[in-house]
Amino acid sequence: MRRKSLLAFAAGATLALTLAACGASASQSPGGAAGAPIVLGASLPLTGQLGGFGPLIQSGYEQGVAAINAAGGVNVGGSKHQLKLVVKDNKSDPQQVTALSKSLINDDGAAVLLGSVTPPLNIPLSVVADLEQVPAVMSLAPTLAWMGANKDGWKYAYDVFVDETQQTAVNFQASDLTTTNRxxxxxxxxxxxxxxxxxxxxxxAPKYGYTIVYRAQFPVGTTDFSQFIQKAKDSGADVMIAQVIxxxxxxxxxxxxxxKYSPKVAFPEKGGGFGFDQALGDVAEGACVFGWWxxxxxxxxxxxxxDAAKAKYGDGLGAQGIVATYAVVQIAADALSRAGSTDPTAVNKALSQTKDLxxxxxxxxxxxxxxxxxQATMTQWQRAAQPTVWPADQATTKFLAPVPGLVS
Structure with missing residues (x-):
């Protein structure tokens, strides 16, 4: 059911934002009377299997909202509005994403929904956005898997992240930084x-001169990988790539x-981000994970x-996640201003016309x-940081191989 607009204003306003860094402050921008806050709603995995991501994403959203509000808020149809972020814990459960996203629209009056993480959580969010005809903007979900869940194309949902074809190529391109048996x-x-x-x-793999000699497939939540690891060892593979929570x-x-399986290059994709080193200590050293900023x-x-995020989340994907989610708020705010209204159809049209923002x-x-x-990059765990190691023109440190944390 389509939700009625919260506010109705004249169209044609332009965004009056000063992009401020996290924690920055600014005086109220001149022009336009103050209006009611505009709600941005997010259903995040604050607990559950993906609970490590939720607080980080929430922090990025909070920082983006705080910076925009400190700069005067969003100019919508000539009236200034503060943004209000409402967050609910989906417990890493796709069914909870569906229920809570509907609640954010119907109970909390969300004008725009903000995304979670991974396709399993962002796809149900997108389904709700299309059914309720309320815009949703997200990141941290590879775009092809997200697109593939709706063959007719999403109408009210938008994704800002890497393309998996390019992402998978990065694993092979980064592997070329050392000598392997391919x-x-x-x-x-x-x-x-x-x-x-x-x-x-x-x-x-064949396009980059690599051969897949073994593939293990298993359900989420698997705890015993020994049989798969032994087969990988027996295959003689110098390159190991995983896609796991x-x-x-x-x-x-x-x-x-x-x-004692110690490949020369190893990639814990999806699962090797912020907190991986805290859980593993020295064993994490040398593990590689793609980046996006x-x-x-x-x-x-x-x-x-x-740089501000590094103080809490370290030099790596945690800080990159803050940048990505902060930007999602900027995208939503820009669309609201260009729409000149919180009418969902108008905001959706403005989002679809976002160009070179x-x-x-x-x-x-x-x-x-x-x-x-x-554009995807490659990072590597080196002590307590995840510096970029590929491509060469963006690398900030030397690539480590073979994987130090797995060497016996």
Missing amino acids: KVALFTDTEEDGKAMGALWESE PPDAVALWKQMKAL SPTNGNVGGQAVY ATVLAKITFGPDHRSVL
């Missing part, structure tokens, strides 16, 4: 992105170490936001498929 062992779970990524690694990645790495991506103020993440343009595709 044999690859895959470990992929059976969630949407595990299936999609595994198929892409299999199809892309964080708890599974930690268990897999511990067992690889215990069973760089100072060269045409962003405005992104370095300041990233400079955010802290990158310049954002949505194509007809409602994607804005970011």
Whole structure:
């Protein structure tokens, strides 16, 4: 059921935002009377299997909202409005995403929904957005798996992240930083992105001179990987690529170490982000995970936001996640201002017309498929940081190989 507009204002206003770094303050911008706050609603995994991501995403949203409000708020139809963020815990459960997203619209009056993380949580959010005809903007969900869940294309949902074809290529390109036998062992779970990524690694490997010699497939929540690890060892693969959730990645790495499987390059994709090193200590050293933010991506103020986030989340994907979610708020605020209204149809049209919007993440343009595709990089755990190691023109440190944390 389509939700009625919360506010109705004249169209044609332009965004009056000063993009501020996290914690910055600014005086109230002149012009326009103050209006009621505009609600941005987010259903996040604050607990559950993906609970490590939720507080980080919430922090990025809070920082984006705080910076916009400190700069005077959003100018919608000539009236200034503060943004109000409402967050609810989906407990890493897709069914909870559905229920809570509807509640954010119907009970809390959300004008725009903000995304969660991974396709399993962002896809049900997108379904609700289309059914309720209320816009949703998200990041941290690879775009092909997200698109593949709706063959007719999303109408009210928008995704800002990497394309999996490019993402899977980065694993092979980064592997070229050292000498290997070019044999690859895959470990992929059976969630949407595990299936999609595994198929892409299999199809892309020959293009880069690599051969998939073994692939393990298992359900999310697997705790014993020993049989798969032994088969990977027996295959002789120097390159190991996994697509697993964080708890599974930690268990897999511990067992690889215990069973003395030490490939020259190893990638715990999805599961090797913020908190991976805290759970593993020295065993995490040298693990590689793709990234999505760089100072060269045409962003405005992104370095300041990233540097501020490093104090809490370290130099790596945690801080990159803050930059991405901060930018989602900027995208939503820009669309609200250009729409001149909180009418969902008007905001959705404005989102679809987003072009070359400079955010802290990158310049954002949505194509007809409602994607804005970011360039993937490669990071590597080195002590307590995840510096970029590929591509060469963005690398901030030397690549470590073979994987130090797995060497017996």
